[in-house]
Amino acid sequence: MSYCSLEDINDTLLKKSIVQSDIDESTYYIDAIALTFNLQGGIDNPPYEIKQLAIAYTCMRRALYLSGKPLQGDADAYELKRKSYEKDVAKWESKLTLELLVGSKQSRRSYFNMTMKRC
Numbered sequence: 001m002s003y004c005s006l007e008d009i010n011d012t013l014l015k016k017s018i019v020q021s022d023i024d025e026s027t028y029y030i031d032a033i034a035l036t037f038n039l040q041g042g043i044d045n046p047p048y049e050i051k052q053l054a055i056a057y058t059c060m061r062r063a064l065y066l067s068g069k070p071l072q073g074d075a076d077a078y079e080l081k082r083k084s085y086e087k088d089v090a091k092w093e094s095k096l097t098l099e100l101l102v103g104s105k106q107s108r109r110s111y112f113n114m115t116m117k118r119c
Contacts, residue, residue, distance in 0.1 A: 002026075002027050003027055003050050003054035004023060004026065004054035004055045006018060006020070008051070008055050009055060011081070013077060013078070014081065022062045023054070023058050025058070026055075030042075030050060030057070034101060037096075039101055043101055047100055047103070049092055049100060053092035056088035056092055059085045060081075060082055060086055060089055063078045063079070066078040
């Protein structure tokens with residue numbers, strides 16, 4: 001089961017170059033993470049965080065494959081994308097918990113509003 005599809009990729013630089021094998025690689029990566037939580041056989045009903053992680057990992061890997069030496073001193077756009085998606089992967093991966101992966105309800109943080117007045 002894939003956690004994202006080609007239609008989920010919205011990056012204009014990478015969209016046309018992403019292939020199914022990139023998505024399969026992100027699926028293997030997420031399944032490996034699930035195994036660290038002792039979840040066998042993947043994640044049923046993947047939450048939003050998993051989908052975003054799959055998209056970011058797919059784009060990061062494709063950008064890595066396309067990156068190379070820049071021409072005439074210009075910045076390598078694919079390497080810049082790879083670094084950006086690497087940060088996204090770390091962000092989404094840090095949000096994963098066993099409760100999130102198995103679908104049990106998490107308590108939401110409550111926030112309060114405070115009125116500020118100028119003196």
